Amino acid sequence: MNIHEYQGKSILKKYGVRIQEGIVADTPDKAVEVARNLSEQTGTKWYVVKSQIHAGGRGKGKVVGGEQRGVALAKSVEDVRTISKNLLGKVLVTHQTGEEGKQVNKVLIAEDVYYPGPTEPKEFYLSILLDRAKNCNVIMASTEGGMDIEDVAENTPEKITKEWIDPSVGLQGFQARKVAFSLGLEGEAFKEMVKFISALYRAYNESDASMFEINPVLKTSDNKILAVDAKVNLDDNALFRHPELAEMRDISEEDPLEVEAGANNLNYVKLDGNVGCMVNGAGLAMATMDIIKLSGGEPANFLDVGGGANAKTVEAGFRIILKDPNVKAILINIFGGIVRCDRVAAGVVEAYKAIGEIPVPIIVRLQGTNAEEGARIINESGLKVYSAIEFKEAAERVEEVLAAMEA
Amino acid sequence: MSVLVNKNSKIIVQGFTGSEGSFHAQQMIEYGTSVVGGVTPGKGGMSHLDRPVFNTVAQAVGDTGADVSIIFVPPAFAADAIMEAADAGIGVIVCITEGIPTKDMMMAKKYISDKNCRLIGPNCPGIITAEECKVGIMPGFIFKKGTVGIVSKSGTLTYEAVDQLTRAGLGQTTAIGIGGDPIIGTTTKEAVELLMNDPETEAIVMIGEIGGSMEAEAAYYVQNSGIKKPVVGFIAGQTAPKGRRMGHAGAIIGGADDTAEAKMRIMRECGIHVAESPAVIGETMLIALGKK
Numbered sequence: 001m002n003i004h005e006y007q008g009k010s011i012l013k014k015y016g017v018r019i020q021e022g023i024v025a026d027t028p029d030k031a032v033e034v035a036r037n038l039s040e041q042t043g044t045k046w047y048v049v050k051s052q053i054h055a056g057g058r059g060k061g062k063v064v065g066g067e068q069r070g071v072a073l074a075k076s077v078e079d080v081r082t083i084s085k086n087l088l089g090k091v092l093v094t095h096q097t098g099e100e101g102k103q104v105n106k107v108l109i110a111e112d113v114y115y116p117g118p119t120e121p122k123e124f125y126l127s128i129l130l131d132r133a134k135n136c137n138v139i140m141a142s143t144e145g146g147m148d149i150e151d152v153a154e155n156t157p158e159k160i161t162k163e164w165i166d167p168s169v170g171l172q173g174f175q176a177r178k179v180a181f182s183l184g185l186e187g188e189a190f191k192e193m194v195k196f197i198s199a200l201y202r203a204y205n206e207s208d209a210s211m212f213e214i215n216p217v218l219k220t221s222d223n224k225i226l227a228v229d230a231k232v233n234l235d236d237n238a239l240f241r242h243p244e245l246a247e248m249r250d251i252s253e254e255d256p257l258e259v260e261a262g263a264n265n266l267n268y269v270k271l272d273g274n275v276g277c278m279v280n281g282a283g284l285a286m287a288t289m290d291i292i293k294l295s296g297g298e299p300a301n302f303l304d305v306g307g308g309a310n311a312k313t314v315e316a317g318f319r320i321i322l323k324d325p326n327v328k329a330i331l332i333n334i335f336g337g338i339v340r341c342d343r344v345a346a347g348v349v350e351a352y353k354a355i356g357e358i359p360v361p362i363i364v365r366l367q368g369t370n371a372e373e374g375a376r377i378i379n380e381s382g383l384k385v386y387s388a389i390e391f392k393e394a395a396e397r398v399e400e401v402l403a404a405m406e407a
Numbered sequence: 408m409s410v411l412v413n414k415n416s417k418i419i420v421q422g423f424t425g426s427e428g429s430f431h432a433q434q435m436i437e438y439g440t441s442v443v444g445g446v447t448p449g450k451g452g453m454s455h456l457d458r459p460v461f462n463t464v465a466q467a468v469g470d471t472g473a474d475v476s477i478i479f480v481p482p483a484f485a486a487d488a489i490m491e492a493a494d495a496g497i498g499v500i501v502c503i504t505e506g507i508p509t510k511d512m513m514m515a516k517k518y519i520s521d522k523n524c525r526l527i528g529p530n531c532p533g534i535i536t537a538e539e540c541k542v543g544i545m546p547g548f549i550f551k552k553g554t555v556g557i558v559s560k561s562g563t564l565t566y567e568a569v570d571q572l573t574r575a576g577l578g579q580t581t582a583i584g585i586g587g588d589p590i591i592g593t594t595t596k597e598a599v600e601l602l603m604n605d606p607e608t609e610a611i612v613m614i615g616e617i618g619g620s621m622e623a624e625a626a627y628y629v630q631n632s633g634i635k636k637p638v639v640g641f642i643a644g645q646t647a648p649k650g651r652r653m654g655h656a657g658a659i660i661g662g663a664d665d666t667a668e669a670k671m672r673i674m675r676e677c678g679i680h681v682a683e684s685p686a687v688i689g690e691t692m693l694i695a696l697g698k699k
Contacts, residue, residue, distance in 0.1 A: 132619050167513040238508035267654045282654025283561020286643035287685035293646045304654045335563040337546035391686040
């Protein structure tokens with residue numbers, strides 16, 4: 001599960017990780033109010049107004065129909081008002097959002113941490129994530145703060161330090177020191193960085209995160225180390241033991257159809273194609289998307305109905321797929337093991353009748369337990385449904401249906 | 408021969424008396440698997456499906472001589488169940504449970520690393536040696552005894568591949584469902600290696616999906632193993648978008664090497680017969696074996 005920057009920072013702060021302080025607001029008036037409060041708390045004279053959306057590249061992103069960037073410096077509370085007005089309720093497009101962009105519902109008013117002082121401020125990159133190949137977490141650090149780590153890895157891999165953490169003992173002091181030294185730090189800043197890394201790992205571990213990306217980490221002009229940004233991803237499978245983190249979910253950031261599917265225990269991902277599909281099992285669902293493409297179509301979705309495909313889940317699946325106006329045909333692909341094909345077929349017929357008229361052709365491929373019986377039920381239902389038993393036949397039916405539509 | 412399990416394997420079920428455990432234990436027994444008992448803490452001394460229930464895996468092993476365990480306990484307790492089985496000396500641990508927190512699996516994997524055991528899964532359909540022993544949730548009737556070994560991350564897609572093989576007249580030795588989670592006990596490469604070294608297995612089907620680097624690692628092994636057995640490969644998710652998780656916790660494209668395209672290219676370069684479509688896995692094996 002992804003969460004917003006301000007939420008990620010609240011987790012960090014709870015574990016003693018120093019952050020760029022800020023307060024979130026959802027109207028320009030509120031933004032002005034929290035900016036004043038922030039000045040009282042931190043003494044900041046300037047502010048950074050930051051759009052809260054689940055995507056990176058906000059600083060370079062622009063709102064649709066305007067010139068406002070997603071992150072901007074405000075030198076007065078009136079600037080805070082103007083910038084917040086330009087952002088709230090608007091759609092922000094960044095290189096990570098795609099053309100459709102994301103609506104900004106909240107802005108974070110943050111303190112200015114790039115103030116002048118005895119030394120030059122310097123930015124770093126720090127992240128903690130799972131290394132699947134090594135079955136443990138890895139800390140990645142780089143002196144190239146503020147840059148995309150993918151670009152650094154490609155162009156100057158020698159500037160990235162990695163430290164793997166043994167899950168049975170956790171992060172050790174020497175590892176935190178190694179990382180801090182690799183960033184070229186010394187004196188007070190070095191000590192602060194060691195503390196920062198240790199607290200960051202604790203926050204990551206105890207919140208069951210799957211990724212923390214702090215980019216940039218800032219060494220301020222007075223040698224404090226703090227998180228200016230926080231991209232946090234939490235392990236969905238562990239949310240059951242963190243109810244306070246589960247509450248951070250923002251469904252306005254998710255596709256409404258995906259939210260509806262989740263409520264029906266369906267695993268659905270919306271895609272851009274023209275052929276919808278409904279399948280039992282994630283691997284077979286991906287393979288079904290692939291065969292749609294090989295048959296000349298494009299998959300409109302991923303949809304795994306899981307092990308309990310019945311009339312109710314099939315109906316919910318139909319309703320969700322049909323809400324996508326791009327869908328011109330639907331392929332149902334069920335390999336019956338524990339789930340029996342005749343039951344699924346009866347479910348399809350029942351769901352079809354419950355919905356009334358389904359305006360697009362449906363191809364039903366049932367294989368495995370009681371497949372022939374399932375095909376018979378489909379064929380005798382009188383519904384406009386094409387049935388298939390072998391995977392290959394299903395692909396051919398899709399091809400025929402698409403060809404007929406073009407003709 | 409075959410690998411991991413056979414007609415002599417003695418199986419216990421962890422989470423025996425729960426609904427999933429009961430249902431699948433019954434199915435396994437009907438397939439002819441030697442299920443010798445089960446474990447449900449607090450229900451030791453009872454009898455379930457005409458077999459004894461034990462409080463701990465250690466007691467079950469002591470009383471029955473079980474050497475294989477299948478785990479159906481809920482996600483919050485599954486990593487603990489894996490470690491208990493390893494501690495009790497179980498040699499093959501099959502974990503079906505889906506949704507185990509990554510942190511728990513990381514610790515369990517580390518814990519069992521110096522124990523004398525092999526973990527299959529979690530989040531997997533299990534393993535089956537055709538017409539001998541089923542330690543999993545797959546529909547037994549689609550399997551036919553033969554000489555093709557199967558390794559797969561997915562459940563229903565494995566059934567699809569097996570069904571195509573059976574229809575093509577090709578029976579199977581052992582099918583190993585390794586699971587779709589980011590951290591799993593046995594990798595694609597390790598499972599392929601087991602089948603490569605099995606004298607009964609003459610050819611291998613290897614089914615992967617987007618995410619991670621296990622298929623590439625297995626492909627390089629196939630190329631360098633020096634054992635000449637035809638291998639057919641398929642990767643699901645050619646049409647999956649980057650950065651979106653496709654059902655399985657581990658099925659997500661992170662970088663360029665995670666894509667189906669990249670994995671299929673590496674497999675081809677390593678001499679694996681790649682099925683372009685999931686509908687031609689059986690056919691591709693016939694061609695690889697020179698039967699078509």
